[in-house]
Amino acid sequence: MDNDKKVKNEADIQANIKANIKANIHEDRPADNEKDIQADMSEDFQEELVKLRRYFHEHPELSWQEYHTQEKIMEYLDKLGIPYKKSCKTGVIASIQGKKSTGKIIGIRADIDALPVTELSDCPWKSKTEGLMHACGHDTHITILLGTAKLLKQMEEELTVTVKLLFQPAEECIEDSGAGYMKEDPEALSCDRMIALHIWSKLPAGTASIRYGAVMTATDTFDIFVKGKGGHGALPHQTVDPVVAGSELVMSLQRIVSREISPLEPAVISVTSFSSGNAYNVIPGEAHLKGTARTFNPEIRKQYPEILNRVSKGVAEATRTEITVDYHLGPPPMINDTACVDTGRRSATKVFGEENVLDWEPQMGGEDFAKFKAPKCLLFLGAGFPEEELRYPQHSPYFAIDENVLKLGVAYFVEYVREFEKELCK
Ligand SMILES: [Zn+2]
Numbered sequence: 527m528d529n530d531k532k533v534k535n536e537a538d539i540q541a542n543i544k545a546n547i548k549a550n551i552h553e554d555r556p557a558d559n560e561k562d563i564q565a566d567m568s569e570d571f572q573e574e575l576v577k578l579r580r581y582f583h584e585h586p587e588l589s590w591q592e593y594h595t596q597e598k599i600m601e602y603l604d605k606l607g608i609p610y611k612k613s614c615k616t617g618v619i620a621s622i623q624g625k626k627s628t629g630k631i632i633g634i635r636a637d638i639d640a641l642p643v644t645e646l647s648d649c650p651w652k653s654k655t656e657g658l659m660h661a662c663g664h665d666t667h668i669t670i671l672l673g674t675a676k677l678l679k680q681m682e683e684e685l686t687v688t689v690k691l692l693f694q695p696a697e698e699c700i701e702d703s704g705a706g707y708m709k710e711d712p713e714a715l716s717c718d719r720m721i722a723l724h725i726w727s728k729l730p731a732g733t734a735s736i737r738y739g740a741v742m743t744a745t746d747t748f749d750i751f752v753k754g755k756g757g758h759g760a761l762p763h764q765t766v767d768p769v770v771a772g773s774e775l776v777m778s779l780q781r782i783v784s785r786e787i788s789p790l791e792p793a794v795i796s797v798t799s800f801s802s803g804n805a806y807n808v809i810p811g812e813a814h815l816k817g818t819a820r821t822f823n824p825e826i827r828k829q830y831p832e833i834l835n836r837v838s839k840g841v842a843e844a845t846r847t848e849i850t851v852d853y854h855l856g857p858p859p860m861i862n863d864t865a866c867v868d869t870g871r872r873s874a875t876k877v878f879g880e881e882n883v884l885d886w887e888p889q890m891g892g893e894d895f896a897k898f899k900a901p902k903c904l905l906f907l908g909a910g911f912p913e914e915e916l917r918y919p920q921h922s923p924y925f926a927i928d929e930n931v932l933k934l935g936v937a938y939f940v941e942y943v944r945e946f947e948k949e950l951c952k
């Protein structure tokens with residue numbers, strides 16, 4: 527498909543889908559005497575959400591550099607009269623204290639960073655920063671949490687809980703990620719439970735998925751350094767070739783999942799980078815491999831470093847090289863807490879309709895929300911266009927979402943707070 531056509535399609539779809547969502551969602555919403563959240567969702571408010579999202583989309587910032595994003599978040603909170611503090615350099619934690627608070631605290635977290643990806647679509651709100659893009663949709667997470675802040679602030683007089691709004695930096699930094707620091711902030715530690723969502727382009731707009739147990743894997747990474755002895759490309763016998771050793775190692779690492787891990791366990795070991803040498807006729811002295819190791823199972827995760835070291839040692843011996851493995855622990859698996867999901871499914875059913883709340887398969891991607899200590903759950907918010915070919919995956923340079931689901935994300939968070947309040951009253 528050429529780019530013009532794609533952009534036109536996307537604009538058409540953005541216009542049409544609004545009506546579809548209105549027609550399909552909430553029809554079987556249980557009768558409820560409370561004020562319907564949809565009633566709060568004025569056209570103006572929805573437009574405000576879209577405007578906010580496009581602003582953040584146009585101004586992406588890399589992990590740990592989200593200074594402008596932080597400023598914008600604080601500016602919006604100032605307008606709402608919501609107190610906040612900076613947290614973890616480029617993050618923000620705001621607090622809405624219910625006037626009838628029983629002392630219970632719920633945290634809602636949004637990640638705020640973008641990726642080093644060059645946006646290739648030509649939508650009018652395309653990234654204005656060359657080489658950076660909100661290709662994971664964290665611009666929508668910021669927007670949804672700000673929208674949630676606005677509605678919850680209006681409910682402050684009646685709120686029986688306190689809500690902490692956590693705008694977390696640097697989710698995409700696998701090892702040195704923002705949640706690893708924010709989880710230690712006293713505001714985060716004070717939460718009795720925490721919720722978050724991730725927008726998902728592969729799930730159709732108007733649906734959501736929230737399941738019990740594991741939803742995303744542990745996301746560890748590794749560097750492997752192969753040291754040989756360089757020399758002339760025509761005289762390999764006088765060298766110790768790290769390219770051949772590294773190649774053998776790549777193949778040997780493939781055998782770990784296929785021959786050492788139970789076929790019933792989802793597991794991945796991928797070598798994603800191999801660099802060595804730069805000439806046609808020189809055998810280099812060193813090679814550097816990078817990769818990622820993933821699993822839902824904490825026992826398998828514990829074994830990975832030992833297995834990688836053992837396999838590397840064997841290859842080193844066979845090839846006369848020296849091989850060292852640096853294994854880095856990333857976020858643990860994202861495990862949804864049962865009580866949190868109970869509340870989440872009830873809330874999602876009200877917002878999306880029962881048939882639109884899915885129990886989608888766990889994902890091999892990682893999520894640093896897993897690092898927070900409170901019981902928690904993560905919902906996937908469907909944002910995919912009806913046309914399969916427009917549903918580019920997360921991190922794609924063409925990644926795009928249906929903006930009409932922003933209000934559904936807000937509705938879910940607000941409904942969750944209400945459901946949590948009801949549970950506490952019981
Ligand atoms: Zn991502």
Ligand SMILES: [Zn+2]
Binds near residue numbers: 662663664697
């Ligand atoms: Zn993400």
